[in-house]
Amino acid sequence: MNNYIFExxxxxxxxxxAAKIGFKIxxxxxxxxTLLDFLTVRMKLIDKxxxxxxxxxxxxxxxxxxxxxxxxxxxxxxxxxxxDLNRFQSKKLLESRFHDHLLNEWNIHHFHLSLKKVxxxxxxxxxxxxxxxxxxxxxxxxxxxxxxxxxxxxxxKWIEILQDYFPKVLKPFEMKNWKDIYPKVNAKERxxxxxxxxxxxxxxxxxxxxxxxxxxxxxxxxGNDVVTLQGNIIRWMHKIDLQIVESLNEICNYLKIPKDxxxxxxxxxxxxxxxxELSSRMKILTYDEEIIPKTEIMNKITE
Numbered sequence: 001m002n003n004y005i006f007e008x009x010x011x012x013x014x015x016x017x018a019a020k021i022g023f024k025i026x027x028x029x030x031x032x033x034t035l036l037d038f039l040t041v042r043m044k045l046i047d048k049x050x051x052x053x054x055x056x057x058x059x060x061x062x063x064x065x066x067x068x069x070x071x072x073x074x075x076x077x078x079x080x081x082x083x084d085l086n087r088f089q090s091k092k093l094l095e096s097r098f099h100d101h102l103l104n105e106w107n108i109h110h111f112h113l114s115l116k117k118v119x120x121x122x123x124x125x126x127x128x129x130x131x132x133x134x135x136x137x138x139x140x141x142x143x144x145x146x147x148x149x150x151x152x153x154x155x156x157k158w159i160e161i162l163q164d165y166f167p168k169v170l171k172p173f174e175m176k177n178w179k180d181i182y183p184k185v186n187a188k189e190r191x192x193x194x195x196x197x198x199x200x201x202x203x204x205x206x207x208x209x210x211x212x213x214x215x216x217x218x219x220x221x222x223g224n225d226v227v228t229l230q231g232n233i234i235r236w237m238h239k240i241d242l243q244i245v246e247s248l249n250e251i252c253n254y255l256k257i258p259k260d261x262x263x264x265x266x267x268x269x270x271x272x273x274x275x276x277e278l279s280s281r282m283k284i285l286t287y288d289e290e291i292i293p294k295t296e297i298m299n300k301i302t303e
Contacts, residue, residue: 006240039226039229040099057165068113072113072142106213113129128147134213156204175209199218232288265278269283
């Protein structure tokens, strides 16, 4: 059994999972690039789960008389009920080379206000009217509406709405000892910097400075959270591999599976990555857990 036994197996698993989502990754890519491409797409997707959905007061004022009221209401209800919001995202959503700068910098999604399908696609048609929202696991805060114009994605008014009406969201990101940031840029200039691969890292809104709620991005365009997760998964996978190599006999004895029959795989579980033993279909552990030391396995065998 060689080190890094999981790379080829997990690479195939990633290809299968990508196909389920609806995109392809070149088979010629290395394992690390395959994982990076997958995470780039996967982390742009909004998981289907019921959330507390709230409209900001400015949006609520616009909602009742807005010509796209039906579309806004549909997206709001889909969000509240845990439906598929991804169909309202960018048509480039499933492209690994497309990086959503607004999401990477401020954790803010934008939705296209349309209920018309694009051919056989699962996506809605794209219009000029956009709805902006801050999303976490528990809630979706609909901030406001805007037309698709230069600089709109980098306009600090979205952070201002969070500051005015949802200050608890921004509180963990407040840089309390910071009074200002440089360079001072307007929305169009900030958007230009993002497009060229630069991240400012912090945003000043009125008298407060905030660290980017989206955690920023690399010069390649990849979100910092994407690259961090890629590295963490690879380190976890390689450590598990080494632990199996070092403790294979003890693990086989503990699981009561012959050495020539045992086979480990990493797969996508319902909520997390899982290390499983294939012949018994047994889940051994989930992502970021580690195999217990050899001496502890031996103690469990003799218990």
